[in-house]
Amino acid sequence: MTNLNEIKKYLDDCENPLILFDDDSDGLASFLLLYKYMERGRGIVVTHNILDESYVKKVEEYKPDLVVVLDKHKIEQDFVDKVNVPIIWIDHHPLVKINGVKYFNPKIYGKKDLPTSYWCYEITKENLWISTVGVIADHSLENLREFSKNYKDLVNYNIKEPFDALFNTKIGTLAKLFTFILKGNASEVKKCINILTRVNNPYEILNKTTPRGKYIYERFEKINREYQRILQDALKNSISTKNILLYTYYAKEMSLSQILSNELIYKFKDKVIIVARQKDDRIRMSLRTHYKSKVILPPLVKKAIEGLKGTSGGHDHACGGDIDKEDFKTFVDRLEHLIKK
Template sequence: MALSSIQIKQILDHLDNCQRPLFFFDDDQDGVCSFLQLYRYKKEGKGIIVKTTPKLGTFFVNKVEEYEPDKVFILDLAVVEQEFLDEMKVPVIWIDHHGPFERENVKYFNPRISKWEDNHPTSYMCHQVVQQDLWIAAVGCIADWFIPPFLNEFKNEYPDLIDKPYKGVGDIIYNTRLGLLTRIFAFILKGKTNDVMKSIKILTRINSPHEILNKETAQGKFIFNRYAEANKIYEPLLNEALETAKKAEEKLAIFKYSDDRTSFTSELSNEAIYRFPDKIVLVAREKNDEMKCSLRSSKIVLPPLIEKCLVGLEGYGGGHEHACGLNIKTRDFEEFLRRFKELI
């Protein structure tokens, strides 16, 4: 279901009736694909990627004041602080599939408000609104481990991108060219914000996935080459992570690595849980006296366990039922693991 026909019309009206929109979006494929769809439809405005945290707080108020938009769109961000909304002097439209939360001074579109189990990605909802750029919507949905209702339409339009049979979304991500495209989008979101926004700006001008996959244009080559550079770092880490999961005798497979520059914890944990679905996978990256972790499970619901294990420790975490993030001080990491192992 996701958005109702009334909600679709409301969002479209907001989009059509503004001249200077400002878009805040999450730094994953779902977030960037949501932004790309709305921006490519509107062809006006400015995008700001929120890389530090999936939370929009008062830190970002000055970004709004600097740009002076006539409307603010918030896409795929799990938390928007009421203090931020209180500072807004223009309409705010928040489209998301986390939470939900109670907020004032915002037009909040979240399918989980009416149906808790409805977890359609934000990029799917944006496609409901603008009805264009099917390939971008597909990347956002598949990357969020969601098979969209329009997938058959996508296969008819791009038969070479899903040219193998699949039982689940993991088969698409790891065995097809559409899956490669989702990884390309993930990897160009790594690195410095200026470099990331340069890549996103180029994506606003690309008209076909084949421009990227076949390197048919200068823009497509640029995007593919940025992915290839990141992949040189990723592949050795992936081999180590998969070997660790394979050898793990316990239910919990733990892979730790140190890298101050680039985080691949989400991608590593996703691929490890696909290859070893009977495990619970925890990938941890040590940086600045913190362990930045991604947890994945095929069956166990993770958020309540994480919340319980963090009591009295310095850290925070949460997310979806089977995919969570966790940040915890290095000194508390082993205690967290001890508690977590007891609960599973």
């Protein structure tokens, strides 16, 4: 384990850092905060559920003097063992045991479970707007009052519900934008991330005041049109049981499950939401319960998936999973039964 001051020293002293970050808004915001602070290095989106040995090649290609991992819930020991430079891991998921990593997780110190982008801001103390985007996207209102002092038109600090901020404010629009621009063609995603490293304030994007801001916003609008189509289909065609709202869709190129499950739990607070995206022979799931719900997902999902060809992980009220399509119905039936208990 390590603390934020030690991490800051590593960031200040390194010359060629490689930042590996999760493929969601919190991960992207965390990367942008550290990259803008250091003004050097390279970032790579980790699209695998776990940071595994396959990413060792990226490290060997780039030859960094420091590897920073942001917002990934698990790192394989094989990855760590094959990387010969210091590894810093900043995360807020359930604690894991791993050797050879300088590991910061607020749970180690009994601190509040806040998004990784919050902790990255605590290191850099720069670009609060980027941190707020990541924090809101990860269902928190931390630092909202401080942010609203300079950006009164983007959010009302009197908001009490994280999803109200996400779905009914301009800073929430940016949180969705950060999610959406990580979708689709890899080269397009990389281009958008590179552009974001040069964006200096939220108005460049929201008001399209610069060519780079306009480009980012127009890409968001394109993906948002597809998202709105899927959302309307989910509202019409989801299967509802006593405890579960289930929506299944097919998409080869782009997953919109995380933001869709968030919006569905915002609209159906008393349900367990399962958004299931089928790709080939696998079902990739995004599960949600309302943050005030007594239904805690990880132990239930773990029990329901036991003995099936699948994996799962996540937070109390937001989980992800991957399962063989032949086992999916069994999983849903088990989960329904477990919730009833």
